[in-house]
Amino acid sequence: MIYGNLFSKLLKEDLKRRTWAVALTFLVFFFSLPIGLALALEGAENTNYVSFNNERPFINDGTIPEAQFREKLLSLRTEVVLSQAGFGNGLAPFLLIVAALVIGVSSFSYLHNKQKVDFYHSLPVKREALFGCQFMGGILMTGVAYGINLLLLTVVAMAYGVPLGAIAGSLAGGWAFNMLYFMLMYATVVIAMMMTGNMVVGILAAGVFFFFLPGIMFLLSAYCQMFFVTTARYMWTNEHSPFWWGVKYLSPFSIYMEALSWKLKDLGKHVPELFCSVAAVPALTLLSLWLYRIRPSEAAGRAMAFRRSKAPIRLIMVIGFGLSGGMFFWILQNRVQWGIFGAVVSVLLSHCIIEIIYHFDFKKLFANKLQLGLSLVITILLFLSFRFDWYGYDSYLPKKESVVFASLDVEQDHQRRGRPEFTENEDGALTMKYKPMYVYIENNMKLSDLDSVLAIVEESRDRTLEGRDRRLEGRNAQKSYAAASYTTIGGADGPTAVFLAGKQEGEQETEEKFFTTITVCYELKDGRKVSREYQNIPISSVMDAYRAIYGSQEYKEGLYDILGQAPSEVCQVVYSEAGQMMSAGEDREISKRILEAYQSDLMELSVEERMAELPLGRISFVTDAAAKYMRQKNAGDLEEHLRWNYSYQSWEELNFSQNYDYFWPVYPSFTRTIALLKQQDILPGTYFVPDKVDSVVLNVLPVLQRDDSGSYSDLPKGEGLEALKKLNPNYRGDGFLEFRDQKDIKTLMDAMAQEDCYSLNYLYDPPEHSLKGITGSLVLSGGRTVTCVFTGEHVTPELLKLFEGIPIEKAGDLTR
Structure with a gap:
């Protein structure tokens, strides 16, 4: 008390x-x-x-x-x-x-x-x-x-x-x-x-x-x-x-x-x-x-x-500040010497400041030289251990015996940034959340062909280690990929990147192609999951192993989520070609049959077919949840939503997001799918034809040179412009060619493909040609426009004559 x-x-x-x-x-x-x-x-x-x-x-x-x-x-x-x-x-x-x-x-x-x-x-x-x-x-x-x-x-x-x-x-x-x-x-x-x-x-x-x-x-x-x-x-x-x-x-x-x-x-x-x-x-x-x-x-x-607390607190703080300084100067210059300089300066400054605080005396800056020296040594060694990977992180490759399964995320194979998942709120409205594709791949892909997986990974690791120093010590983020600089064709969404494949000055051009990012995730016997990512890897260097992996059911089921789509959930099928979207109707039985046919065709798709074929068009399987979400967002029915999208050629814009492509490619070899679509009066391959095109506008600016101000210095002007128009009457004077003659349109279209279809198959292997980088806009009857690229096929002398006066030989410097 x-x-x-x-x-x-x-x-x-x-x-x-x-x-x-x-x-x-x-x-x-x-x-x-x-x-x-x-x-x-x-x-x-x-x-x-x-x-x-x-x-x-x-x-x-x-x-x-x-x-x-x-x-x-x-x-x-x-x-x-x-x-x-x-x-x-x-x-x-x-x-x-x-x-x-x-x-x-x-x-x-x-x-x-x-x-x-x-x-x-x-x-x-x-x-x-x-x-x-x-x-x-x-x-x-x-x-x-x-x-x-x-x-x-x-x-x-x-x-x-x-x-x-x-x-x-x-x-x-x-x-x-x-x-x-x-x-x-x-x-x-x-x-x-x-x-x-x-x-x-x-x-x-x-x-x-x-x-x-x-x-x-x-x-x-x-x-x-x-x-x-x-x-x-x-x-x-x-x-x-x-x-x-x-x-x-x-x-x-x-x-x-x-x-x-x-x-x-x-x-x-x-x-x-x-x-x-x-x-x-x-x-x-x-x-x-x-x-x-x-x-x-x-x-x-x-x-x-407490005097005993001074040394450990000082040591931890000085090393922490030293590593921060090393990181700061490394980001500025990406050089070891600058990283070490930043670490040393930060250690000295932080040590001296802490000593001043400890003693309230400027004369005590170097009162503990031994601890200062120890801090310098530890900080520098830690910095170097990360820079030169003394831990062996980047060189890691597990033994086959320690791996249960593996997943392989070849980025260009899916070209999709997420999968939508719908959740119903208390008021009945749907909300949507994206899950990255790699989450689906790692959870669903269980590859048992470890020999092929490890063959791909070992080659990818070796190439990454060879270029590790060049990547780390690049001047900035863009230069770190100097061995794989790229240009995007026509600003297309997705991986339509054009790669300059690993060339150094003085080296001969390599034939390696199909560059991509490969991410492997191992499920080890001890229960751990270990992942590694390898960037700018040419699939051509591991084609045999990749062919074996791509042909397996395990790979495709873990990669293409459409293969796991339940037919009972699909309410409508939409086909898109040449900017036109066509619905197969709302008969669920028909939608089910088309989905099952597509799943069979996709499962049988081979690497050889992808290298030889471009998709005719694209197909989307609309689920009940997706349809409800679209109606909810657009306050109308699904058909109205599709009609509204005609003028925009962008299902993504109002569907789920501009970064998400919910369409799947329809290749000429997909005979089952094409046959069922034809039964619904949808005729794949018949919409991207010259008879339905009013004009073709070609952008030749990519082959012209820019000066220091960003302008096109060799864009003809004055007398040169008049001379060019006489030489090539199709030239408009602004870096574009416009064709309205049906014969010219047919000649051009024989060598062109829809860009949205072209971008769906990065394994397509066209012949070399001098029109790379030139994009075209096809104006179809009804006002729709379709962006196209030259594939390299049927680039005839008759076609090249249409570019008379245009320095198209410069386009050959751009490679896919």
């Missing part, structure tokens, strides 16, 4: 001493919570709840019953309240972070003043009681101020008609979880105050505890991402990265930021994290109490309270 009375008196005296902090905390929460909610509700009402109603004004226009309107209005107001005070929303997290720092510093600021330390420690009170009073006072003043203002916020919400039962649970849960993470950060700030003897240094120490270790983890992940050239996608910066785990969980600040992304209803998924956070609060509290007990009174006024 005596101890309880003493603690109560000490706590009251502490709160009186910090009345300013109590008042400031209460006022900040008052204006942020109840007043902030009142403003938010008024603002939402003035804007008809647009921000809370899917960007649509909520107005009672008489189309819905009054009771239903009131119910929806109440739901929107409840959403406004929770957006201001629910866990993870509003200003509360920011205020609690600031409060943890301010209250934590003020609670034990007396430790940094010798007179105050002597006074407090001369009182006939145990240090434990004194610590408990100061520590609990900070938590109480914040928790009570936050709680009272939440109650006031509840009163404001109820005044606007929001029932208590709709928000009480969320507000109570928000208070509990916000206070949990406040205490976590508060205890960390107290530890910083215990370990320092100066308030400014204590604040700096709290900043180090909040940000330094996550920063180091982020830096290490950046080193791996930068120097390991076979890193698969974003392996070092995604949720599976060990460093990213450190970024999220190695400081109370980052733990809080991670927790704010959770939802109260989903907390069951985060029980381990919550358990660790709850356990960390008493652990850190006990650590701070132990530090308080052993803290010498004479530490007041010194930078660091």
